[in-house]
Amino acid sequence: MLLALALPATAAAGRSAATVSGQILSLSTAAQTLTVQTASGNQAVLRVTAASHLWRNGSPVGLADLALRDAVLTAQVDSRTLRVVNLRARGPAVTTTRGGLAGIDPSLQSLSVTTPAGPRDFILTSATLFVRNGHAATAADLTARDSILVHALAGAASEPVAADVEADGPEASQVEGTISAVSGSDVTITPSQGNAVTVHVSDSTMIRLHTSTGEVAGTLADLKTGLRAEAGFDPVSFVAFRIEAAPADGGGQQQVSHVEGTVSAVDAGAGTITITPRTGSPVALTTDSATRITRNDAAATLADIKVGDHAAAEYVTATNVATRPTRAIQ
Known part of the structure; x- marks a missing residue:
């Protein structure tokens, strides 16, 4: 939810200008936007263009180098379009890694990102923030089709700790219900209300099984008729990004x-x-x-x-x- 933000306007070079300060809540390199929450609790979605000048800790940076929780000391924006003219931010020293999603540990305690130099692994903690397409998310919301941006705390000797993870990818449709059929690579899920939806399982589909002892990675062979399941899928191709299901022993069907x-x-x-x-x-x-x-x-x-x-x-x-x-x- 975005709240209306009243910005003080001043005349600057013939255009209406405003100043914003606060904390970065989310950003999207795909949409070229960042959301700033002001001291009053209002939120503003700012647009970044090639003409925007960004600084972090006194050095010029790109949008991907800004991190969640960074303090926006001052941002000069066009009050009509909220396009950033100049922005100065401050935050702890971090490293920036961009790539694709290589994998997530079933326990959701580690994340692997594909980069031109090879996969890079990160430790996930309870303090790691996740944003997908500009919205709050969890590690379970990431898909194999996402572009991944990770800011890790600088100075890690071995496996770095992810401070925040930003993902951009296709918006997914959702279906939750009971698996009513499995045919080849197609899985049909029938919700309690509405029509059944058949999704296609590809090599990139992430399948997770919920048991009474935790979560484990699954395969297409684990998906059986009668199981409760939830799937996120491409609304055009119906290819499933992820499927979460309870195992046959019913251990994952919890009240x-x-x-x-x-x-x-x-x-x-x-x-x-x-x-x-x-x-x-x-x-x-x-x-x-x-x-x-x-x-x-x-x-x-x-x-x-x-x-x-x-x-x-x-x-x-x-x-x-x-x-x-x-x-x-x-």
Whole structure:
């Protein structure tokens, strides 16, 4: 959700100019945009062109060199088009890697990116921010067709730690329901309401199986009729980017509960958060790298959520692990 941003206008060389400052919430090298949240909580989507001048920590940079969480000290923009004229940002030292998605560890603790010099691996932590097509995401939302941009903390001696990951790729359609047929490389999923959808499994389709002990990589042979499944697919070709399913033993078919209320405790190090509803007992939840967390509709980590925030979460009833988007509103 984007809030309207009132920008002060000044006359500059015959055009209406404005100044923006705040923090970078998301960026897209494909769309050539970045979203800045101001101190008042408003968000502005700024356009970057070949004529835009960008600096980070005093050095000229390109859009891909700006990182999520960077402080925008000042950005001069055209108030009519929000095109960036000059932008100065500050942030910790990071390295920038661009390429394609080579793979994700089933536990979602590592990411591999294809580069001209070969694959490069990154460690994912609870502090890693994910954005896909300019929106908050998780590692599970990435597809093999995405262009990947990774900012890693500088100075890592071995496998670098990803501070943030930006992905750009085709928008996916979604279907969730029961697998009603598997024929060759085609999988038909029938939702509880609406028409059945048949998606095609290609070599690039990522298949994940959810079990009672965690998540594992799967293959087409693991997809059986009767399983619950969710697929993201190209709306034109119907090629599946990803398919997530419960295994035949039913271990992944878990009841999900919902809680909404006030954050009464949060421990980013332990990955836990407690939400106290208006009525009823507090609910203590555990998060993992598959939990999508947003704050004020922007990608966030558990460390960004504060006691007193209004929050909502969906979680596995049996384990209290937050599996669906956890959102906090300041």
